[in-house]
Amino acid sequence: MNVQAWTFVMVxxxxxVYIGVAIWSRASSTREFYVADASVPPLLNGMATAAxxxxxxxxxxxxxxxxFMGRDGSVYLMGWTGGYVLLALLLAPYLRKFGKYTVPDFVGDRYYSKIARVVAVVCALFVSFTYVAGQMRGVGIVFSRFLGVGINEGVFIGMGIVFFYAVLGGMKGITYTQVAQYCVLIFAYLVPAIFISILLTGNPIPQLGFGDTLADGSGTYxxxxxxxxxxxxxxxxxxxxxxxxxxVFFITAALMAGTAGLPHVIVRFYTVPGVRQARSSAGWALLFIAILYTTAPAVAAFARTNLLTTVSNAPYSEVPEWFKNWEETGLIAFDDLNGDGVIQYTGDGSSILNELxxxxxxxxxxxxxxAxxxxxxxxxxxxxxxxxxxxxxxxxxxxxxxxxAHDLMKKTFLPQISEKGELVTAxxxxxxxxxxxxxxxxNPPGFVAQVVALAFxxxxxxxxxxxVMGIFSKRMNKEGAVAGMVIGLSFTAYYIVHFKFLHPELNTVDHWWFGxxxxxxxxxxxxxxxxxxxxIAALTPAPPEAIQNLVDDIRVPRGAGPAHEVSA
Amino acid sequence: MTDSARKRDYWGRNLKYVGALLTIWWTVSFGFGILFVEQLNTIRIGGFQLGFWFAQQGSIYVFVILIFVYVKLMNRLDHEFDVDETEKNR
Structure with a gap:
């Protein structure tokens, strides 16, 4: 069978499978829709979180x-995994004990303020929309390259599938399809990595092959x-x-703290039965993520080696099939500047002009x-x-x-909405x-990549x-938290907008503040x-006693029922 | 021991664990992987320079271990201070 037929079969x-799982796990109440009835076992929640x-x-x-970045790429590796340590030690168990459905719920209740809740909702919406646009684009690219349909048709098919299980199944449907999706994606990532590791180094474990000698008998690492x-x-x-x-230090720290603060990750810890499970499912999640994240740098080194040995100084007339395939998508381009018919692929440090x-x-x-x-x-x-x-x-x-449905309608504008009405709204x-x-x-906004920096x-x-302050400081009050959020947000947004959108020509190390x-x-x-x-909190009154008791309460695991609606 | 003193002790022990584990977290990532990467790179293990290995592999393994150690420590602590979740909550 050819590549296209195999792709049709696999996809x-x-x-x-995803549709079957979605039908089997439909949601019928808001609790099932928002937090999967808080009954997901920690190991499965770990897989779902990873996906x-x-x-x-x-x-x-x-x-x-x-x-392409070499060692500097480690900002992503450490940044996007180290955040889970913060999540497991500083956030997840306490938010699970608090037991409500969303991040704005916590912020709004802990800081006894509707403004804080609305600020949190706006952030959550912004971050989520930024992200989701990039995902749909990814779906379109895969479809157009491998299945020969247009990018737009690819996006429509993707929308149809997601619509089906997200709208029907809510969190419950999503959780169990994500478990299936984790299995598919990790298998699909590891199989080629193992193959290539064996080809290049003779070692079947990519994480080790990465540091092994080449299989060509030269004995070179x-x-x-x-x-x-x-x-x-x-x-x-x-x-x-x-x-x-x-x-590197600042980027890594921003990615770590950003990861720990992303609402779609945090909400997954509301779906487990209790505090103990929230802790262990963060561990499982990171373990499942680490399988891919420790393979990725090995794949990067293998791919780079293969690329440099295959295309560099190769005559254009003899390039392999894949090169032509990707040229058609416009993602590889060769411009024979010196007209010798040979591909010169070079970096800034070379005296030869780059043509690829x-x-x-x-x-x-x-x-x-x-490979x-x-x-x-x-x-x-x-x-x-x-x-x-x-x-x-x-x-x-x-x-x-x-x-x-929950934070804006039920909690802010339409408190009298019925359970059924809320579910329909959701x-x-x-x-x-x-x-x-x-x-x-x-219609991707040209700035998707830039906006991701903004989201984190x-x-x-x-x-x-x-x-973090809401959990670890009883003294932190509404005034301090709101002022901190507003100033932290405005400063960060100003800096990114200034360099990424208003003055991209100044976006170099010479103009950055402190580099x-x-x-x-x-x-x-x-x-x-x-x-x-x-x-600010030091200058303003301490939070009400009820809030201080709430903080005391979330610090101990006992009494964490299923995620619930407190009628206070 | 009163209930509130017991809870205060429990919280103090928790903070101690978190502090110790986050020190390790900081050391392997920001320390070994970023600040001291060049010094560590003079040490080689197989094909890896040690600083590069921590930046792209080692720190991640340590992160996973840290979370499971915390789970273990806290489960023991919850039991010791009798604040663990009751059977009916699973």
Whole structure:
């Protein structure tokens, strides 16, 4: 069978599984719709969280980014895993004990303030919409490359599937489809990685093959060969860093705190039966994520080595099939500047002009073809990419619908709405969100990549400090928390908008404040938030006694019932 | 011991665990993976320079271990202070 037939089979079978799971796990109450009845076992919740968290960016783009960034790519590896330690130690158990449905619920109740709740809702909506647009785009790209349909038709098919199980099943449907999607995506990620590791190093474990000697009998270590090739072609050594330490430090911290503050991740910890399970499911989630995240840098090094040895100085007339395939999508472009018919692929440090441009996003998708793996592996990777994009999109859509139906309608504007009415509103909101997400997938705003920096920066500068102080400081009051959030948010948003949108020409290390890039500024916003909140809280009255008792209560596990509505 | 003193002790122990584990978390990532990466890179294990290994592999393994250690410590602490969840809550 050819690649396209295999892709149809792999994608078709996986979609049939998702739909079957969705029908089996329909939601019938708001509690099932929002938090899956708080009855998900921790191990399964760990898998669902991993699928929820690992998006098209993790599956498709991350290894490609690392392949081109070398050691500097570790900001993503550490940033997007280290956040789970913060989540497990500082947030998840306490939020589970608190037991309400959403992050704005916690912020609104703990700081006894409607303004705080609305600020939190606006942040949650912004972060979620930013993310979901990128997922739908990822779905479109996979469809157009592997199934020969247009990007737009691909987005429509993706919307249809997500609509079906997110609207019908709510959190319950999403949780169990995410478990299935995790299995598909991790299998699809590991199979080509293992194949390529064996081909290059003879070691079947990519994490070890990465540091092993090459299988060509030369006895040279893979990373040494890669460092040599890279510097020869003027790219600089793969294992050396180009960014300043301070900037790497700030970006990593912003990604960690941002991860811990993302609403679609936090909400997953409301779905387990109790505090004990919230702690352990954070561990399972990180374990399942780590399987992919420790494989990714190995894939990056393998792909980079393969790319440099295959295309560099190859005559254009003899390039392999995959090169032509990806040229058609416009993601690889060769411009024979010196007219010698040979591909010169070089970096800034070389005196020879570079003739090749490669989109970083194709590294994972093209990797099986570059390494000449069987056709079914190529099809499997396409199904894995779709699983990653769809699972994350569904989790985000649920946050959007919960924010609208629960936080805005039920808690702010329409408190008398009935249970049934709220459930209908949640479904309608999920449906509308799918349509908006699809619109952005078809007409992507040119700034999706830039906005992601904003999403993490804002989560780091707003939610993370507000929630941490809400748990660890009894003295933190409404005035301090609101001032901290508003100032942290405005500062971070101002800095990113200034350098990314208003003055992109100034977005260089010479103009950055203290050499901190917009990607890392969320850390400064977070520190500012903490400082302002603590200062203001010291000057204003302590929170009411009932709130201090609430804080005492969430600090001990006993008494955590299922996620509930407190009638206070 | 009064109930509130007991809870205060429980919380103090919890903070101690969190502080110790976050120190390790900080050391392997920000310390080994970023600030001291060049110094550690002079040490080699197989094909890996040690600083590079911590930045792209080691820190992640340590993160996973830290969470499971915390789970274990807290389950024991909950039991010791008799604040664990009751059977009916599973």
């Amino acid at each position: 078709g079978v996986s979609f049939a 929820d968290w690992m998006s098209a960016a993790s599956f498709i783009s991350m290894a490609g980014l690392i392949a 893979l990373l040494d060969r890669l460092d040599g090739l890279s510097s020869e072609l003027g790219f600089g050594e793969f294992t050396a860093g180009n960014k300043r330490s301070l900037d 441009t490669i989109d970083r996003d194709i590294m994972v998708l093209a990797n099986p073809e570059i 000449n793996l069987p056709n079914w592996v190529v099809g499997l990777v396409a199904a894995g990419g779709l699983a990653a994009a769809l699972s994350t999109a569904a989790g985000l859509l649920l946050v959007i619908s919960t924010s609208v 479904r309608v909101a999920a449906g509308l969100a799918v349509v908006v997400a699809g619109y952005f997938g078809i 920066g804002l989560a780091a500068a707003s939610f993370f400090p507000a929630i 901190i890039s917009p990607e890392g500024i969320g850390t400064a916003g977070m520190l500012l938030n903490f400082a302002v909140a603590i200062g």
